Amino acid sequence: MSDFTSNFWALYVAGITLVSILACLVLLVVTGKMSPSTAADNTTGHVWDGDLREMNNPLPRWWSYMFVFTIVFSLIYLVLYPGLGAVQGTLGWSSAKLHADEVAKGNAETAPIYAKFTTMTPEELSKDPKAMAIGERLYSNNCAQCHASDARGNKGFPNLTDGDWLHGGTPDKIKETIVGGRIGNMPPMAAAVGSPEDVKGVAQYVLSLSGSPHDAALAEKGKEKFVVCAACHGVDGKGMQAVGSANLTDNIWLHGFGEKTIIDMINNGKVNVMPAQASKLTEAQIHVVTGYIWGMSNK
Ligand code: HEC
Ligand code: HEC
Known part of the structure; x- marks a missing residue:
């Protein structure tokens, strides 16, 4: 909620949220106090199916308490978590942080697997079936949307298997392209x-x-x-x-x-x-995917 371009929208959203919660409370109090326009026998005058008459009994007490509870719950929630315009919440929780933490955890868990690969050259990696299986995964998740699933590219997106390079096809040049991106x-x-x-x-x-x-x-x-x-x-x-x-x-x-x-x-x-991939992939992942790409055009 910190991506608003101006403070106005943060206040606007926070205002609507608070007014809505308050309106719920007012609704409960006002309807509780209103004297019902019922007949002497406590019916509203609505009749269905011939003889089914609508009574006008007060809401059960537990139901009213539940209603109040939801209001209190939402106020406590808005203090703890982001939800009120640009307010961050006292717990400091954010979906971006959750994602970053999970990525860091995943990277830490896979680090031992990559440790062996970082000591190998991209040429060696391209002959290692395990490294290539991981390289293929990384490629499918991060590159295939532009370079196509078979890496043969598309109009505007270069074929990475044909040995024809705009920016160079040595392992170093390929890695440079992946790390920093390129602008043609x-x-x-x-x-x-x-x-x-x-x-x-x-x-x-x-x-x-x-x-x-x-x-x-x-x-x-x-x-x-x-x-x-x-x-x-x-x-x-x-x-x-x-x-x-x-x-x-x-x-x-x-x-x-x-x-x-x-x-x-x-x-x-x-x-x-x-686009540069350095912020999306770890150094070790880029190393492995470099081996994968180099291997595709040097079978
Ligand atoms: C958003 C689309 C997009 C994504 C995602 C993408 N690329 Fe590219 N890539 C391009 C474009 C476009 C070019 C051509 C740049 C140019 O014309 O100079 C390119 C160029 C390259 C080149 C240089 C080709 C040459 O002929 O020199 C390599 C290598 C490459 N990409 C590898 C990758 C790898 C590996 C990934 C995944 C980690 C990836 N790309 C992800 C769009 C993308
Ligand atoms: C300032 C450098 C520059 C100049 C001058 C230049 N080009 Fe290019 N040209 C490029 C680059 C860079 C690309 C690759 C674009 C990309 O990455 O997609 C390109 C791509 C092309 C392509 C597309 C090739 C393909 O595979 O589809 C053609 C055709 C082309 N240029 C023709 C010309 C012609 C003809 C001239 C002279 C009138 C010219 N260029 C002048 C830099 C230049």
């Missing part, structure tokens, strides 16, 4: 290239780099303009792992194939983010 950033390039015709030419030249079907005359013209791309993709178009630029010669297309896709890429650029 290609700025919009249309202005630097020139007219839409020039952009089309560069796109045709890019297609020619991988031996894909292309218009040779247009590609020849586009080649001159490719100098503005060479800064990141290299003069030969093979990409530079230091900037995470794609290899344009290998016929592997992270963002899709074809002239239209490449033109879109040149016109709009692309920011593609791999």
